[in-house]
Amino acid sequence: MSERAERTTDTAEPPLDSATEAFLAHRNLLFTVAYEMLGSAADAEDVLQETWLRWVGVDPGTVREERAYLVRIVTRQALDRLRALGRRKESYVGPWLPEPLLTAPDVAEDVELADSVSMAMLVVLETLQPIERAVFVLREVFDLDYDEIAEAVDKTPVAVRQIAHRARAHVAARRPRGIASPAETRAALQAFQRAVETGDLQSLLDILAPDVVALSDGGGIRHALLRPVVGVGKVARLLAVGWWKRDAERSVELVQVNGGPGLLVRVNGELDGVLAVRVDDGYVTGLYHVRNPEKLSRVDRQTAVSR
Template identity: 85%
Template sequence: MSEPTADAATEAFVAHRNLLFTVAYEMLGLAADAEDVLQETWLRWVGVDRATVREERAYLVRIVTRLSLDRLRAVGRRKESYVGPWLPEPLLTAPDVAEDVELADSVSMAMLLVLETLTPTERAVFVLREVFDVEYDEIAEAVGKSQAAVRQIAHRARAHVAARRPRGTASPAETRAALLAFQRAVETGELQDLLDILAPDVVALSDGGGVKHALLRPVVGADNVARLLAAGWWRRDAERSVEPVQINGGPGLLVRIDGEVDGVLAMRLENGYVTGAYHVRNPEKLSRVDRETAVSR
């Protein structure tokens, strides 16, 4: 009798796996931690009496949320001693992710950085309600709050994010132009191409994790960021290649040195201009850029 139950549990988990990973990743900003949460979720799921489960998706999301909240608080303590700016772990995503505007926005580097400014509970409530459209009663069970409290938290988090999230969109043509300019600047040091597409208040951040050379503070302003990128401050004497890729549902460049992945440069676009440039070189955060990661809502 146990084998059919195990098979059914596996089938349900696999059916929702991409969704569960996306929930955990949007809460944590780290793919490795999200995978750990999924493993713990699976171990708990196989021990559940499925006769007591009304709706499998909701039950699994509840487990993932609780585990992610526990891990998010631990990750927060790790970030306190992090060297330089902390950036989310970049994901190489499939082209169709960009076609789902809401999904692409929710997993973008820019949005994940905005979510970093929320408390763990606010982040969980926002992600579940605004991204995955989970009902308030289910969110209340997941975060251990009353429905009234969850509604207040959701309102507060929504206002907080709205004040900080990207306000404009970029057309496919504008995205291609921005990506081309970035690639040309990295490969040739061409400055004017960058100045043409950088917003006046553009911000560049880089994450080396104390292991690789990276900026210890944000660089602000089109002139400063253009000169920084055109100079290729991360270069060294080596064989270097630059490949346009989709990172977290948006445009990015994958940089290889001597054939090995050296870093990822992701962009935030608003109204045709680059407003954010995120350069990740920390080797511990580059394991998901050599193969596509499936995300879903």
């Protein structure tokens, strides 16, 4: 064997075992399930690690369908984590918002996926009980049948149907109004960006919906709103004079946040926060401003999500 061939053989990557291949094939899906249940990428990654440890200990001969089996494991782990998070959120300072993700442009093209990971939808999902949230996500987003969901959440199929009906009605009463076209979204976001950069009150009044809602999350570390601000006049004044540091060098960058439009906000060159923007019918209807630095680790790179 030649020296070159020997070097090639020595440095070749060993083949993956079947358990690893299966896990990696479904990893983005599993992350998305966990993230939609938890609203936290850091906790979703922990759940994936726990899922992996349980998966490698499973006898392959007992697995009929790898995807369903992995979803079952990740759901159970996420439910345990979600209950623990609920106790943690009780002592959280100010409103709790999901951890924002930078997503690829093609996520926005999958309308249902983009809606399911949007900040607006994740805020609505926070109002569900843990078991309701799990059932809603698995049924409405990932289209699992009731028997599969029943195995994942340790309920009967009949009980799962009832939970799904209750969760669906709850979300329908609170979910955003609709989904804007890409052209509407781009136009509204560009107008909003210009208004924010200039602090022009009239331009803000023109682009914000009458019932626009603004929320912010500083986690007790950064200054943030302690309660939602509702209504075009209040939100416009907040953006024009109260939310941004006018005495600092500030810049905003258009990005895709959780499958929708958003802005990265930098002050004196340092990342200050992420502003996810909800657009309906050509107007900005929701603003979700995350300043808690513990929730900004994912905005330096894109995160893959999938169904």
